[in-house]
Amino acid sequence: MENRVVISTVGTSLLTNQINRSESKESTWFSQLSGVTNLKLDEIEKNHPEVVKILQELKNRAENKLKESNTQQIRRISAELNGIYGLYEEEIQRGKQDIHYLISTDTYSGKITAEIVENFLKTTGVVNTNIVKPSGLSTANTQKFSEGVDELIDFLSKQKENWQGYKVCFNLVGGFKTLQGYLNTIGMLYADEIIYIFEGKRAELITIPRLPIAVDKTLIKPYTVQLALMDTGALDKSEVEKIPEALIGDVDGKKVLSTWGKLIWDESKKDLLSDELLDFPWLDYQDIFRTDYKKIKDWREKVQLHETLAKVSYLLEESNGDTSPLKKDYNIKYDPYEGTDNIDHFRVTRALRISCKKMDNGKLSLRYYGSHAHVEGKEFKKK
Known part of the structure; x- marks a missing residue:
């Protein structure tokens, strides 16, 4: 049975x-x-x-x-x-x-x-x-x-x-x-x-x-970055103008995922966040970071990585590039790598890290991704 x-x-x-x-x-x-x-x-x-x-x-x-x-x-x-x-x-x-x-x-x-x-x-x-x-x-x-x-x-x-x-x-x-x-x-x-x-x-x-229905992900794929950011927090109206209205709610004049938007996003993000590496505001990817991303085999890990990148991007946007909010966030735990040339790092999970460096234009340049041993090993090997 x-x-x-x-x-x-x-x-x-x-x-x-x-x-x-x-x-x-x-x-x-x-x-x-x-x-x-x-x-x-x-x-x-x-x-x-x-x-x-x-x-x-x-x-x-x-x-x-x-x-x-x-x-x-x-x-x-x-x-x-x-x-x-x-x-x-x-x-x-x-x-x-x-x-x-x-x-x-x-x-x-x-x-x-x-x-x-x-x-x-x-x-x-x-x-x-x-x-x-x-x-x-x-x-x-x-x-x-x-x-x-x-x-x-x-x-x-x-x-x-x-x-x-x-x-x-x-x-x-x-x-x-x-x-x-x-x-x-x-x-x-x-x-x-x-x-x-x-x-x-x-x-x-x-x-x-159950009816044979499915979300047509091609309709929302062009807005994947905005949807991922709205899953983290609220955006300005100008940032979401082309997104279907049914997916968007309003809180204090800012735009968030509506109840139906949340439902559609949760049903779609497995596919949308486990494909190519997405470009988020305030983040720049070095080639070595892109290489580390391509090595990921588990779609869940890719989804979790993208959700972390969306959160980091959102916090940087809200603070105009200030990394202080990243340091205060318990899950991200943004910290410097002591003994390096201004290299910092933050958490994706307890086991996974990203190393990065603050650029002159305010963006974060992401360097290595992977286990603590992998990221730290690469950064300290360069000393």
Whole structure:
């Protein structure tokens, strides 16, 4: 049987469904919960302390109901579990070897709900279950939502390489409709199938298989350098005028990758950053550096190198050629090579280095690339 990675969006209906609306004392609970939907625990404790007790009571009710209910009742109680049970044709033990991610909003209500679902799955033997809570993800405003989705896309992009041999399933039965809409589109690139539940008496599973679509990378290849720089920070409007508008967002008058731009970039950068060495502003490549680049066999190493070059280029542009920001960046760790003729170096990874020299025109001339032993050996051999 093929193993799966199951990504489930999580809402808060599991909590609100526990409200007994026929009880007069609970008649305002739903509106009270709606008022704190996008808040974290400290905000609720400060401004709505009575709601903390309500949430705890609803949490206890939900946990007890799940513990005491049969499969059909469980499916009615939780939209998220309804999708998961439907996926496994109600034999949830079939998911014991699978990987489950529960996508929660960065809110107290979302956290509670995701933890209830996580704990329930683990008690059924589905132990490889993890909550993913992108920082700031909520429906409070467009900016927070977009930033949260961007972080989620980044997470999915990094995890994708670990999913080789797994069937990736997006379970969008639960969760907020806004997030479901975005995940539906993201799933077209990341998922092998997307599942919903037909809202009828029989609660039938609807499976949407992966469509044969792919990003046309030729359309964005001419803008690879700008896109790589925007993946690092914001650019001026004049620098991105020819890039398709759908890929660009605006923050304080500067241009960044939009949510869709981030999605397209993450899907494309493997090809765009693993080909020829790209020319970035403020960087000059000596022939020996180009030779070292051509020796790289692993596409991942080329991508990581280009991402580092983009970051160095961006920081130099922001500082007008001043290397001080490079020295302050923990990952780059720009330092001089003591005992050399003004040769400096910086990190790509803990194991990989680039040696360089500041030129009279303000640019950095990149010299050698490779392991610490290779780069240092070449530079000190020249002494």
